[in-house]
Amino acid sequence: MAARALPSSNAEPPTKLCDASGMAEIHRMFRSGFGEAPALVVGVAAGDTVHAAAVAAQLDLLSASLHAHHEGEDQRLWSMLSERSPACGSHVTRMQEQHAQMLVHLHLHELDAALPTWRASAQPSDRVAVVEALAGVNEALAVHLPDEERTIVPVMEAVITEEEVQWFAAHGRKHTPKGQTWNSLGAILRAQPDGGEAWQRKHLPAPVRLLWRVVGARRYARTRAVLEGR
Numbered sequence: 660m661a662a663r664a665l666p667s668s669n670a671e672p673p674t675k676l677c678d679a680s681g682m683a684e685i686h687r688m689f690r691s692g693f694g695e696a697p698a699l700v701v702g703v704a705a706g707d708t709v710h711a712a713a714v715a716a717q718l719d720l721l722s723a724s725l726h727a728h729h730e731g732e733d734q735r736l737w738s739m740l741s742e743r744s745p746a747c748g749s750h751v752t753r754m755q756e757q758h759a760q761m762l763v764h765l766h767l768h769e770l771d772a773a774l775p776t777w778r779a780s781a782q783p784s785d786r787v788a789v790v791e792a793l794a795g796v797n798e799a800l801a802v803h804l805p806d807e808e809r810t811i812v813p814v815m816e817a818v819i820t821e822e823e824v825q826w827f828a829a830h831g832r833k834h835t836p837k838g839q840t841w842n843s844l845g846a847i848l849r850a851q852p853d854g855g856e857a858w859q860r861k862h863l864p865a866p867v868r869l870l871w872r873v874v875g876a877r878r879y880a881r882t883r884a885v886l887e888g889r
Contacts, residue, residue, distance in 0.1 A: 674817075675816045675817070676816065676817065676818065676819060676820050676821065677815065677816055677819050677820055677821040677823070677824040678816070678821065678824070679812045679815040679816045679819070679824055680812075681824070681827075681828055681862075682807065682808060682811075682812050682815070683808050683812070684847070684851065684858060685724075685728060685831065685847065686804045686807075686808065687847075687850035687851060688724070688846050688847045688849075688850040689721065689724070689725055689728075689800055689804065690800060690804065690850070691846070691849065691850035692717070692721045692846055692850070693721055693793060693796050693797050693800060694797060696714075696717075696718060696721070696793050697790050697793050697794065697797075699714045699717070699886055699887070700714055700718075700777075700786050700789050700790055700793070701786070701790065702714075702887070702888055703781055703786070703888070704781070704888075705781060705782055705783055706780075706781050706782070707781050708778070708779065708780070708781045710781070710885070710888055711777060711778050711780075711781035712778055713882075713885045713886055714886060715774050715775075715777065715778035716839075717842070717882075717886055718770065718774060718789075718793075719774065719836060720835070720836055720839045720842060720843060720846070721846075722767050722770055722771055723834055723835070723836050724831060724834070724835070724843065725767060725796075726764075726767060726834070727830060727831050727833075727834035728827075728831055729758055729764065730830075730834075731826075731827045731830040731831065732754070732758070732827075733755075733758060735823075735826065735827070736811075736815070736819075736827070737751050737754065737755055739818070739819055739823070740811070740814055740815070740818065740819075743818035743819075744814050744817065744818050747810075747811075747814045750810040750811060750814070751811075753806070753810075754803075754806075754807060754811060757799075757802070757803050757806075765795070766792050766793075766795030766796040766798075766799055767792075767796060769788070769791075769792035769795065770789065770792035770793060770796060772788075773785075773788035773789045773792055774789060776788075777789050841871075841874070841875040841878045841879055841882075842878075842879060842882050844871065844875060844879070845875065845876070845878075845879030845882065845883075859871070
């Protein structure tokens with residue numbers, strides 16, 4: 660059954676306590692990154708372990724980011740919403756079930772388990788498990804992410820403070836794999852509708868935006884070239 664948003668009423672809409680649009684912003688990165696991943700994997704020539712290592716590192720980044728994203732929600736978000744907005748209880752329960760039943764994590768664990776063998780061999784026979792796991796991840800995300808954006812984000816903005824919502828962003832950044840900071844930022848920017856210009860102005864101070872233009876963007880362009888076998 661399709662999820663339904665909270666029922667409307669004639670009352671004035673609640674004042675926003677925070678801006679939870681970052682949820683959709685990071686979701687775009689997951690959709691884009693996992694969405695292109697099967698083609699990147701299939702694009703690695705048999706035996707090309709250098710290319711396979713680059714693509715596997717990208718998938719490790721995506722997996723670590725999604726694990727951290729859901730870990731933060733499991734640790735703090737669901738209890739906050741249940742306590743502060745009991746009417747959201749059915750939505751929270753469904754989100755927890757989607758995590759626990761592994762609409763997503765089951766396939767992420769399958770991906771994590773399959774990557775090392777394919778990374779080492781770059782053989783078509785070993786990539787089958789990787790591609791199958793990615794198909795499961797993408798199918799799960801197609802259900803979970805829009806459900807969360809539609810039913811959870813509005814409640815977050817009504818009952819969670821800006822300081823509290825920033826904890827989730829910091830939690831995600833803390834779990835970025837070592838050496839992948841520029842790649843992670845580039846993946847987020849690339850997934851935004853305008854290429855990330857508005858996201859940068861919203862989230863990055865001017866010195867960091869300058870550093871991205873001078874250093875980060877070039878490094879990310881090199882990463883993309885390797886990923887795409889150029």
